[in-house]
Amino acid sequence: MLVVKKFGGSSVANKERIFNVAKRCAEDYRNGNDVVVVLSAMGKTTDGLIAQAKEINPNPPKREMDMLLVTGEQMSVAYMAMAMASMGIPAVSLNAFQVAMHTSSAYTNARLKRIDTERIRNELDARKIVIVTGFQGVNRYDDFTTLGRGGSDTTAVALAAALHADSCEIYTDVEGVYTADPRIVPNARKMSEVTYDEMLEFASLGAKVLHNRSVEMAKKYGVQLVVRSSLNYAEGTVVKEETKMEKMIVSGVASDLNTARVSVIGVKDEPGIAFKLFHYLAAKNINIDIILQSVGRDGTKDISFTVPRTDLQETLEIIKEHKDVFTANSYESDEHVAKVSIIGAGMSSNPGVAAKMFEALYGADINIKMISTSEIRITVLIDENDVNRAMRAIHDKFDLGDD
Amino acid sequence: MLVVKKFGGSSVANKERIFNVAKRCAEDYRNGNDVVVVLSAMGKTTDGLIAQAKEINPNPPKREMDMLLVTGEQMSVAYMAMAMASMGIPAVSLNAFQVAMHTSSAYTNARLKRIDTERIRNELDARKIVIVTGFQGVNRYDDFTTLGRGGSDTTAVALAAALHADSCEIYTDVEGVYTADPRIVPNARKMSEVTYDEMLEFASLGAKVLHNRSVEMAKKYGVQLVVRSSLNYAEGTVVKEETKMEKMIVSGVASDLNTARVSVIGVKDEPGIAFKLFHYLAAKNINIDIILQSVGRDGTKDISFTVPRTDLQETLEIIKEHKDVFTANSYESDEHVAKVSIIGAGMSSNPGVAAKMFEALYGADINIKMISTSEIRITVLIDENDVNRAMRAIHDKFDLGDD
Numbered sequence A, B: 001m002l003v004v005k006k007f008g009g010s011s012v013a014n015k016e017r018i019f020n021v022a023k024r025c026a027e028d029y030r031n032g033n034d035v036v037v038v039l040s041a042m043g044k045t046t047d048g049l050i051a052q053a054k055e056i057n058p059n060p061p062k063r064e065m066d067m068l069l070v071t072g073e074q075m076s077v078a079y080m081a082m083a084m085a086s087m088g089i090p091a092v093s094l095n096a097f098q099v100a101m102h103t104s105s106a107y108t109n110a111r112l113k114r115i116d117t118e119r120i121r122n123e124l125d126a127r128k129i130v131i132v133t134g135f136q137g138v139n140r141y142d143d144f145t146t147l148g149r150g151g152s153d154t155t156a157v158a159l160a161a162a163l164h165a166d167s168c169e170i171y172t173d174v175e176g177v178y179t180a181d182p183r184i185v186p187n188a189r190k191m192s193e194v195t196y197d198e199m200l201e202f203a204s205l206g207a208k209v210l211h212n213r214s215v216e217m218a219k220k221y222g223v224q225l226v227v228r229s230s231l232n233y234a235e236g237t238v239v240k241e242e243t244k245m246e247k248m249i250v251s252g253v254a255s256d257l258n259t260a261r262v263s264v265i266g267v268k269d270e271p272g273i274a275f276k277l278f279h280y281l282a283a284k285n286i287n288i289d290i291i292l293q294s295v296g297r298d299g300t301k302d303i304s305f306t307v308p309r310t311d312l313q314e315t316l317e318i319i320k321e322h323k324d325v326f327t328a329n330s331y332e333s334d335e336h337v338a339k340v341s342i343i344g345a346g347m348s349s350n351p352g353v354a355a356k357m358f359e360a361l362y363g364a365d366i367n368i369k370m371i372s373t374s375e376i377r378i379t380v381l382i383d384e385n386d387v388n389r390a391m392r393a394i395h396d397k398f399d400l401g402d403d
Helices: A015-030 A045-056 A062-086 A118-125 A151-162 A196-204 A212-221 A273-283 A309-321 A353-363 A384-397 B015-030 B045-056 B062-086 B118-125 B151-162 B196-204 B212-221 B273-283 B309-321 B353-363 B384-397
Strands: A002-007 A034-039 A091-094 A101-103 A112-115 A129-133 A136-138 A144-146 A167-172 A193-195 A225-229 A237-240 A252-256 A260-268 A291-293 A300-307 A330-334 A337-343 A370-374 A377-383 B002-007 B034-039 B091-094 B101-103 B112-115 B129-133 B136-138 B144-146 B167-172 B193-195 B225-229 B237-240 B252-256 B260-268 B291-293 B300-307 B330-334 B337-343 B370-374 B377-383
Touching: A002 A015, A002 A151, A015 A034, A015 A062, A015 A129, A015 B045, A034 A062, A034 A118, A034 A151, A045 A062, A045 B015, A045 B062, A062 A091, A062 A129, A062 A136, A062 A144, A062 B045, A062 B062, A062 B091, A091 A118, A091 B062, A112 A151, A118 A129, A129 A151, A151 A167, A151 A212, A193 A196, A196 A212, A196 A237, A196 A252, A196 A337, A212 A225, A252 A384, A260 A273, A260 A309, A273 A300, A273 A309, A300 A309, A309 A330, A337 A384, A353 A377, A353 A384, A377 A384, B002 B015, B002 B151, B015 B034, B015 B062, B015 B129, B034 B062, B034 B118, B034 B151, B045 B062, B062 B091, B062 B129, B062 B136, B062 B144, B091 B118, B112 B151, B118 B129, B129 B151, B151 B167, B151 B212, B193 B196, B196 B212, B196 B237, B196 B252, B196 B337, B212 B225, B252 B384, B260 B273, B260 B309, B273 B300, B273 B309, B300 B309, B309 B330, B337 B384, B353 B377, B353 B384, B377 B384
Parallel strands: A002 A034, A002 A167, A034 A129, A091 A129, A101 A136, A167 A225, A193 A237, B002 B034, B002 B167, B034 B129, B091 B129, B101 B136, B167 B225, B193 B237
Antiparallel strands: A101 A112, A136 A144, A225 A237, A252 A337, A260 A300, A260 A330, A291 A300, A337 A377, A370 A377, B101 B112, B136 B144, B225 B237, B252 B337, B260 B300, B260 B330, B291 B300, B337 B377, B370 B377
16 A cells, blocks of 8 residues: 655644654554655744745745745654654655656746656655655746645645555544534534535635645545544545445535625626626636626616625725726625535435525524525525524534434 | 855844845945855754754754755745845845755765756856855755765855856955964954965864865865955955965964873884774774874883864773773873964975974973974974963964064
């Protein structure tokens, strides 16, 4: 078996945790497996480097930022190799140059393009544990790049794909993927399996177990992921293409508070208005989510949509600036809203799921402001104060919990 | 002009000092020069990394130690490039992989073998300041190595040689090389020039301005060095092959407290004894310095020599263990001694220099325990309590000071 194991920054934040990781990898190694370990920078190392850089230059060149940040993971992998050596386990650390991990040229947000596997294969053949820096790559100019958010997960999945690994294990501080956030829904159940598509929906709704980018890559290359805890030996959640036949129609419930509703009111009912509006927002990298357009009346209509709450101010400034282009009479916004979604691969072929969700909300006396659906997801926008009650009501209605 | 400028760890220890270095480099750059900057790790960074490594593994694999330590210089060069960018100076940082700096395989103590200059030349042609990590290299296994003590100076000299630089400036916290340590001899004078050979003698006697290794490389490749202060614009000391005609016979006086005298007493007066003794010490990498052998009498003789004080205990243990092989009756040691030397390229062709030195010591009522000479150096071993008086007496005798 060839296993790729990825541990995040908190899993290697200090000596004790480094040895905890080393021990888990040693177990796999001693059982005869080939082990590749992907590590992030220790604890708050990256934040510290960024803070120091900003002190020197509030707007540092991205190339130099990447040159700086990659030192964080390099320290992690060196320390890990030292820890393993002290346990008598042969190990070797490799950075992005040594692997090599080829990426696009975009500093601070590069895309992995190709991984040379020869060095890793040679080290594995010599029966060493190979410890690779996550999050980083090398571009065609022989410069370091970093992969942006979720980078280390992506490194692990890409390595698993390139090495045709039998398993790619992503270690976190939770035991897996749950039917709902256990802090909100006490009887939430850990799922044993979830499909790539379901995982993508969960991740986009703020369940921060895996970054979408790594799930997309896993799906593309058919890499089976296991999400599990670095603190115990509980079986995690397997993320794969298809799950068991006895699969639930709805897998889980997720919420997202990073959302705000914007309404542009009284725009002319003529072609091109919506295009212009969303074109200006896209140019500023603002993600539009749910869109609702009222039926035209008296030659005008209203367009409502949601944006990440963190982008609301910028969104309003853009609308203010281009109000005339949008032919809008006025605009308004509401940031005291939240999204609640049900997710499930079985949903598309099962009518009545939406009705059941709405019934649960009606039963809890919760008002729905907007609705959006996809093949495997139904999302409603509600008042943010109703979120926890809504999640519990829906979770109960679909009978997702333990017992 | 192509200038290589090297700054040590204390010169880049914080934001203010980083900007101080950036400004000095910017001046050269704006005057139309091509500028290559070699940096060490910031302040105590390397010590911190070593301490953390030893906590994880008291005896860490050397390969992993180098993988860890090279992150220190990489941070320095990235921060420096950011500082220059904030001043509007185009700059690019490069680590040992990117240059590339090829070394022997010996981790923690590698030798530089070859430097690829293409990348640096291209960046200089694009009118960028090139900031290179000192102290580090890459070996034939594509692994990081470090160059050991004096590594960053060596990097700077090697780059100057490979790039055929017009000047190689080594910045320190002193203004140059002095005729004696100004803390001991108040009227010591900064020398404007000194030869490679003189510099080598000064360095080996504890004047820690330049490491011998970098001076040897400078001599080998004819790289003219300038030792100067990073804190002011005083002209430094030029280190080169030959100095001016009006050169002093004696350039300076140096002392070294890291020495101890060992005597092996009553060894058989037959061939091979001295060989065996120094063979055992050499096998443990103990440097023998002054050697004095008494004339044989009654079929036995005494052998005295000096070793670094830090190696005294090990030396005595070796002698104790092999006492029979050395046919010694007994042995003794004295660690309250010190070396005082006069150094000067003009010495070899000027008889009477030694006599003048001994006269100075006699005048100060200082007893000489051992004597050693080379082409350009005369060293005496004296009581350590007499060192400062001896230095002042000699410095005066040869009229080396200001006024």
